[in-house]
Amino acid sequence: MGFKFQNVDFLKFDTLLNEDERLVRDTARAFVEDNLVPIIEDCFREGRFPRELVPQMGELGFFGANLHGYGCAGMSNVEYGLVMQELERGDSGFRSFVSVQSALVMYPIYTFGSEEQKQKWLPDLASGRKLGCFGLTEPGFGSNPGGMTTRARKVGDEYILNGEKMWITSGNIADVAIIWAKVVDDPEPGKETVRGFLVETDRPGFRADEVHGKWSLRASVTSGLSLQDVHIPASNLLPGSGGLKSPLMCLNQARYGISWGAIGAAMSCYDTALQYAKTRKQFRNEPIASHQLIQEKLVWMISEISKAQLLSLHAGRLKDAGTLTHEIISLAKRNNVWMALECARMARQVLGANGITEDYPIMRHMMNLESVITYEGTHDIHALIIGGHITGSPAF
Amino acid sequence: MKIIVAIKQVPERDARIRIDSGNKWIDLEDVEFSMNESDAYALEEALQLKEAHGGEVIVVSAGPERAGKTIREALAKGADRAIHLQSSDETELAAYDALGVARLLAASIQDEKADLVLTGLQSDDLGLGQTGVILAELLGLPHASLILKIEVAGNGLKVLRELEDGWFQHIELATPAVLTIQSGNTKLRYATLMGIKKAKTKEVRVIAVADLVASDPSLKPTAPSVVLDQVKLPHKQRSTQLLGGSPAEAAAALVEKLQFEVRVI
Ligand SMILES: Cc1cc2nc3c(=O)[nH]c(=O)nc-3n(C[C@H](O)[C@H](O)[C@H](O)COP(=O)(O)OP(=O)(O)OC[C@H]3O[C@@H](n4cnc5c(N)ncnc54)[C@H](O)[C@@H]3O)c2cc1C
Numbered sequence: 309m310g311f312k313f314q315n316v317d318f319l320k321f322d323t324l325l326n327e328d329e330r331l332v333r334d335t336a337r338a339f340v341e342d343n344l345v346p347i348i349e350d351c352f353r354e355g356r357f358p359r360e361l362v363p364q365m366g367e368l369g370f371f372g373a374n375l376h377g378y379g380c381a382g383m384s385n386v387e388y389g390l391v392m393q394e395l396e397r398g399d400s401g402f403r404s405f406v407s408v409q410s411a412l413v414m415y416p417i418y419t420f421g422s423e424e425q426k427q428k429w430l431p432d433l434a435s436g437r438k439l440g441c442f443g444l445t446e447p448g449f450g451s452n453p454g455g456m457t458t459r460a461r462k463v464g465d466e467y468i469l470n471g472e473k474m475w476i477t478s479g480n481i482a483d484v485a486i487i488w489a490k491v492v493d494d495p496e497p498g499k500e501t502v503r504g505f506l507v508e509t510d511r512p513g514f515r516a517d518e519v520h521g522k523w524s525l526r527a528s529v530t531s532g533l534s535l536q537d538v539h540i541p542a543s544n545l546l547p548g549s550g551g552l553k554s555p556l557m558c559l560n561q562a563r564y565g566i567s568w569g570a571i572g573a574a575m576s577c578y579d580t581a582l583q584y585a586k587t588r589k590q591f592r593n594e595p596i597a598s599h600q601l602i603q604e605k606l607v608w609m610i611s612e613i614s615k616a617q618l619l620s621l622h623a624g625r626l627k628d629a630g631t632l633t634h635e636i637i638s639l640a641k642r643n644n645v646w647m648a649l650e651c652a653r654m655a656r657q658v659l660g661a662n663g664i665t666e667d668y669p670i671m672r673h674m675m676n677l678e679s680v681i682t683y684e685g686t687h688d689i690h691a692l693i694i695g696g697h698i699t700g701s702p703a704f
Numbered sequence: 705m706k707i708i709v710a711i712k713q714v715p716e717r718d719a720r721i722r723i724d725s726g727n728k729w730i731d732l733e734d735v736e737f738s739m740n741e742s743d744a745y746a747l748e749e750a751l752q753l754k755e756a757h758g759g760e761v762i763v764v765s766a767g768p769e770r771a772g773k774t775i776r777e778a779l780a781k782g783a784d785r786a787i788h789l790q791s792s793d794e795t796e797l798a799a800y801d802a803l804g805v806a807r808l809l810a811a812s813i814q815d816e817k818a819d820l821v822l823t824g825l826q827s828d829d830l831g832l833g834q835t836g837v838i839l840a841e842l843l844g845l846p847h848a849s850l851i852l853k854i855e856v857a858g859n860g861l862k863v864l865r866e867l868e869d870g871w872f873q874h875i876e877l878a879t880p881a882v883l884t885i886q887s888g889n890t891k892l893r894y895a896t897l898m899g900i901k902k903a904k905t906k907e908v909r910v911i912a913v914a915d916l917v918a919s920d921p922s923l924k925p926t927a928p929s930v931v932l933d934q935v936k937l938p939h940k941q942r943s944t945q946l947l948g949g950s951p952a953e954a955a956a957a958l959v960e961k962l963q964f965e966v967r968v969i
Contacts, residue, residue: 330773
């Protein structure tokens with residue numbers, strides 16, 4: 309079970325937070341410490357999503373926390389980010405589930421949905437009575453979702469959907485899937501437009517198959533979805549969605565949260581390595597923390613974690629002010645996930661052989677972060693987003 | 705039922721503390737603070753009583769500005785309003801002993817005419833265990849200490865009191881009353897995100913300690929009957945204890961020690 313987490317705060321970062329922000333973080337931290345930490349190694353080993361924690365998370369307001377009304381908590385984006393940080397300090401897969409429910413399912417309904425759709429879905433998704441998933445990626449189209457082959461065809465007052473989606477978090481446990489498809493002959497014959505649809509997962513022709521054999525995010529469900537002539541009423545179209553920009557707006561919500569989440573995983577690795585280094589003795593009966601090379605690793609980690617905290621907080625304050633750009637989100641996601649993965653690798657070395665076991669959380673974080681650095685835009689795709697922005701030359 | 709809960713903000717249980725240069729207290733720089741543990745249980749009892757029987761829960765806390773976070777936490781968990789007896793700095797309240805603090809608390813809640821006043825059994829920092837009991841005396845109310853459970857019975861209360869060695873006492877008493885609450889009998893709730901948001905809109909009446917004292921000179925700190933002379937860290941000692949009895953008894957004793965003495969499980 310590793311060590312009891314001690315707050316990681318080198319920069320007096322907490323003095324940058326107001327009372328509410330700290331209370332929100334305290335709630336999320338206590339919840340994770342009491343409920344997730346004791347079971348997460350078992351969940352990860354068994355490849356089991358701890359669904360039993362969903363109702364309590366709903367009561368606490370963790371789902372769609374930065375949305376307003378419809379049973380959502382109405383938190384600021386900084387508060388929402390701090391929740392993500394704490395959840396991922398527990399486990400990236402667990403955080404992924406909350407990110408999907410919040411940023412990729414509730415957010416598009418909130419942003420592109422009709423009033424009726426919001427009333428119907430948001431309160432149940434906020435409480436956790438209903439779960440959702442987000443289907444954008446396809447077997448043949450990952451980094452380039454614009455190439456998607458899933459099609460929606462309007463026939464009378466219905467849409468008929470056909471296509472395959474892959475790597476869909478929560479696919480097998482979802483009650484509703486937000487499916488992104490190209491609508492044929494939209495807005496005019498011969499043209500196609502990407503739009504979002506609410507697809508209840510019990511509709512005939514909809515199938516979800518769980519992806520097995522993952523070495524990463526094992527406490528989160530990942531699925532392939534197949535849609536074969538799935539009929540949905542026209543009223544299931546998210547009316548405000550239009551173009552690839554719509555799913556990318558959702559991804560920006562999620563990526564912002566991931567930038568915070570990665571800090572949590574890094575904190576867990578660093579804190580474990582620090583506590584271990586102070587107790588483990590080698591040579592001259594001295595703790596390994598007294599060796600220069602170990603100190604250098606610990607210093608690297610705390611430096612990068614501290615910088616990442618400031619970066620995410622800055623992004624959060626901009627987001628609350630309404631001035632955050634997607635390039636800044638790319639920079640934060642790219643930097644923070646990278647540094648978290650580096651921290652995991654370094655921290656694991658500090659623990660020597662113990663580092664490879666499930667007695668400590670580091671190896672699990674490391675394996676999880678290999679997904680986090682790939683999904684929601686790979687590390688390199690974010691480099692291209694930032695690169696395109698600063699040079700004016702798209703290099704995809 | 706109108707319930708007042710006295711809560712104190714104390715250094716966090718796991719905080720890595722250092723003794724300050726005067727050896728009179730701990731260095732408060734960089735220390736994390738939290739709600740005193742038994743006060744948190746007192747608040748929980750109050751909130752459960754309110755949920756079952758209706759009424760109002762008011763928290764009162766004496767402390768510097770930083771105690772505002774703990775007050776906010778209580779409001780976020782469901783208290784209806786708060787009274788913050790605010791000291792101007794870290795030292796103002798240090799001039800008072802338990803009697804002096806209880807006098808201040810009594811003066812600030814007297815007009816509320818509460819049916820029930822709850823405090824924690826003792827504070828995790830000073831550990832005097834006196835404030836609640838003296839408060840009862842000053843308010844002229846009956847009291848019971850070490851309470852684990854409160855039930856409403858007729859016009860009064862039925863309470864469960866912890867004695868030593870696994871013995872308990874059932875007491876019935878009339879309201880209004882003062883009870884000091886023992887930790888550990890129930891599960892504490894978390895502040896929900898909605899609760900944290902709602903707390904912003906709840907009333908916190910801030911009374912400066914200096915203003916209260918100015919309005920009633922008898923509240924001035926007198927020569928304290930108890931003074932804190934020196935603070936020091938306990939000596940580290942290694943010792944071995946052999947737990948006797950049957951394997952089951954030894955295991956039970958070990959679990960108890962790990963849980964309550966070393967607090968690692
Ligand atoms: C555990 C997990 C959960 C996921 N959950 C979801 C979900 O809920 N919903 C969803 O829609 N998707 C989800 N995804 C999918 C994820 O978003 C994609 O895996 C991601 O977008 C990358 O796509 P890909 O795997 O097809 O890789 P590819 O796009 O094939 O990329 C492979 C490699 O090529 C590089 N590359 C690609 N194009 C370029 C280029 N132009 N220039 C330079 N390098 C390039 C990439 O950086 C990468 O290194 C999930 C993935 C994982 C692993």
